[in-house]
Amino acid sequence: MYLRSICLIAALGVAPRVAGAQFTTFIPPQNKVADSVKAAVVAEQKAQADSVAAKQITNMKTWVDSAAGLAPTPTTAADSLARSIAANDTTTAATNTFPNAARAPETASDLPLILLLGTLSLAAGGLLLIRGRETRPTEGEVRRRRG
């Protein structure tokens, strides 16, 4: 009887370990998508918090500067400029798309001719006006003719 009790106690003590080896708990695999979404949300929140903090510091600096009578430094001008350039970024490559064996562009200009004609016209007109004045009878001549 005594031996039987000891065996029973020993069996009860060992049984859970053996059973534990046979029946393991089901652990579902981690949901990677949900985890990455969570991580992204956390990162975004952190970034937001950081940028808000940075903005707050900037605002505070602006406020202190304004109190000190200093003009605030533009912080976004360079960014917007760079963004506009970056938007136009393209990689370099051989970009010959004009027609092969094309004629040279029309670079002929009429301005020198117009300048020449204008100068000649002005000179000729001036000469005619001067000659007209010279041949026009003076008041004395008119009186003499009348007299």
Next chain:
Amino acid sequence: MDRIHTRLGAALCVSGGLMLTLAGGRYAAGAVHADRARSEWDAQQAALAVSRARASADGSVTRPPTVEGAPVARIVIRAIGLDEIVLEGVQGNDLNGGPGHVPGSALPGERGNSVISAHRDRHFNHFDRLSVGDTIVTESGPLRTTWVVKSRQVIDKNSPALFQTKDATLTLTTCWPIRYFGPAPERLIVTAKPLRPT
């Protein structure tokens, strides 16, 4: 008879004055346009420096926007005292403000034929003094290239003059003869190659 002379003289003076005003106004507008283009170019270079500093790790080459009338390059030829901002396009207004880059051709320094044209009575008015062996410096975006003049050709205005190339080539064109009244019948074609082939 005197009255006719006087009227004719006045008419000639007025028409001559109008023609001189027209030509002078056009030259003045061109000078203003060139000044504005230079300011835009400077601003563009500053913006480019900022964007290059930001994307230094990227290694991508930035190219200025090729919008009609926008400054796309700078050309310097010390031999004839030329330092101009090149505008995109070869239409009347573009060429009035500065040398024009032929749309579709490569930008100076890129692989391919880069074609730049200008009026003989304005920006390329000393092109007759340019000779083989002279150097040309161009800046376009981040590309700064030194070129050597390899050939000068005078061809009829209707002859084929612009050819596609695989390697970097700079072709400069203007009207010929330089000193000529009226539409010039020929074209001067100057071809240059980079000092270090790209």
